[in-house]
Amino acid sequence: MRVDLGNALDTVAAPGVSRDALDRLDERVADAHERIEAGRENHEHGYAALNLPETTDADEIRTAVEPFADAETVLTVGIGGSALGAATLARGLDSDVDAYFLDNVDPEHVSALLDGISLSDTAINVVSRSGTTAETLANFLVVRDAMASEGVDWTERTFVTTGEDGNLRTLAERHDLPALAVPDGVPGRFSVLSTVGLACAAIQGRDIDAVLAGARAEVDRLAGSLFESPAYAYGAACYALDERGAGVNAMMPYAESLETFAEWFAQLWAESLGKDGLGQTPARALGATDQHSQLQLYRAGPRDKMVTFVRPADRDDRAIPETDLPGLEYLGGRNLGTLLDAEFGATEASLAASGRPNVRVEIDRIDEYGLGELCYGMEAACVLAGELYGVETFVQPAVEWGKRAARGLLGGGDFEEAEAVAEKTTLEVE
């Protein structure tokens, strides 16, 4: 992973960060790096996620999914961090084995999805650390019922990825299902490089060793200076720009296959850093498409945002045929990738020309290795940013209120939060 901070400097952009300010910030980066290294060494909660490239046992994952070597489809039932990492890899990497995700409880969507796949040819991966996540367990009950309706033995087509105990663990033991363990100390949004993120890719026949190798390359690039570590350069720049007013971080990959990566990043960033009144708001965009949607705002709207470009240096290309259509000669005979690169360069420069901060993140290719680098790099950037903000990066206390309220509403216990739902202030306009 390579990071270019040129367009985040105050000589280009406002808000922007000066070289001097980066030098001063680098002292704090050095301290944060020490803290992170200590956390990794002691396998502390959260920091342990940054050890996954070394601790994840790829063979164990491959063995667990061996019974599903014949699967034509893999369906992951999970939500949030239990789905987004696997979905990021599945969207980034081609496979003959289709991957689907049940990460919502919209009944129309669930029905459409289950109607559209052959459950007898599908491997089902139910993912929940606690084994009690309401959305995931409800969806699993629905899927199990659908399998029974089709005469499929669900115990033959299901495996679980879960913690040491809980409903899913009980279920796996009762029915002798293959089970993968969610590693200790790894929050969901940091689990892409573990069993949680890699099992789906393994079923899809992708090279999960290469994902881990890419991540290890990024581990090797961690260092006590933002000028030596691309991940820290990115995390420090985001923090510095946020401090100077860029409260929104628009993640804009120039690759369709990184669209889910942008969602994964949005969770990582929002849930890790969004606390104590701090944290950038991630916005998801896509190049070149969103040049025709968001760019007007990014160039001419409030100076409250930065744009993160992510792109592969190389990709498979496709020729644009020659044409005699007047005014289009300049496109004919070129490649779509050349056009996309021109759009990228033009958009990056157009933001700089209007003094809007942006950062370029680059990988060689969108393949296993590149995605391993990118995901690990962003995780390390996020942990570094968390240290700089001084927040508790690895918890998400603010979501508990709503969980209790929902459970109370469904009759799953007495929760005072549920009562607040009925007391809503209304001002209706019809």
Add this chain to the structure above:
Amino acid sequence: MRVDLGNALDTVAAPGVSRDALDRLDERVADAHERIEAGRENHEHGYAALNLPETTDADEIRTAVEPFADAETVLTVGIGGSALGAATLARGLDSDVDAYFLDNVDPEHVSALLDGISLSDTAINVVSRSGTTAETLANFLVVRDAMASEGVDWTERTFVTTGEDGNLRTLAERHDLPALAVPDGVPGRFSVLSTVGLACAAIQGRDIDAVLAGARAEVDRLAGSLFESPAYAYGAACYALDERGAGVNAMMPYAESLETFAEWFAQLWAESLGKDGLGQTPARALGATDQHSQLQLYRAGPRDKMVTFVRPADRDDRAIPETDLPGLEYLGGRNLGTLLDAEFGATEASLAASGRPNVRVEIDRIDEYGLGELCYGMEAACVLAGELYGVETFVQPAVEWGKRAARGLLGGGDFEEAEAVAEKTTLEVE
């Protein structure tokens, strides 16, 4: 469309807007409404879009697409406003005819898409008002070539939606292609209720009259007071909250099939209002999924955002089977929709409980009529907000710089912007 501003009031949220402030703002809403009505009456640029429910000729659209009654797939080649409206309807409404969109020039994506569909059974709709949009024309050249390679007569499978002149119009005349006209005075992002947005739905066999009827119902709800018009209530609330610090508007539908609607809204909002240093930044979220991703930030991060919930009052439901798994009894025997509604109510209340402003937008169902209401309502809200901000809602001047730069980079003429691309400031970390 119904709008509930209760959780945007300052008695609930900070930032929040007082009843008094809403009353004062309502005088400006009355003036803006007069301006909008005058614009509609004179068919002025942009305002003309608010007449589409009355001026669009559904029969003309149906006649133009008649030759494609046998199509199993419809492929729209367009970008930005030339694709998002049609994509919003296609995602919102089921059909046996699959709809795909080539709205990006990523070569790997284009190749994967073209490999995955049978071009001989596909209707191709090339959409560009100017007939010169680089991405769209390049993609069309590629598609035409792919059809030729498969022995498909492209002139039999293609129609265009374009302006009075330009390359696409020339092409249609030369090859006697069916052609629909982009209506005058309607910017792309306001074109969902025109030929641009409705042709795809017509090929998919959906009831475009009902889309227009839903939109007309919303026209009838426009009035000189935000307390009488749901669209204006929404637009005014967003403006007032932005003025008070909510610079981010997180659009969070509680329906998978509204995911593309959120993208459509993001273009509408960003490109219309993002100018002169003003305008909210749209962020796209999805309930219930993003409760496990963005909610931590929305509840505990900076007080710089509002959340817009959109949901259908009714939907097809699906039962959650009974279970004896301990602790899950409360889910068994209920419906997924009940769970989703509980998650919605809990999330809305959890934001209110932490004093974070949010607005509820509701339609009866996600069907043609409901989508017509919703899209028109948001367009009218946007036009109203534009009047309140005092910006030129219907232009997008800031994107021109990048278009010239890209064209210059590709050798399509001499543009000084292209030179700036090579002069990038760099600060690389590898």
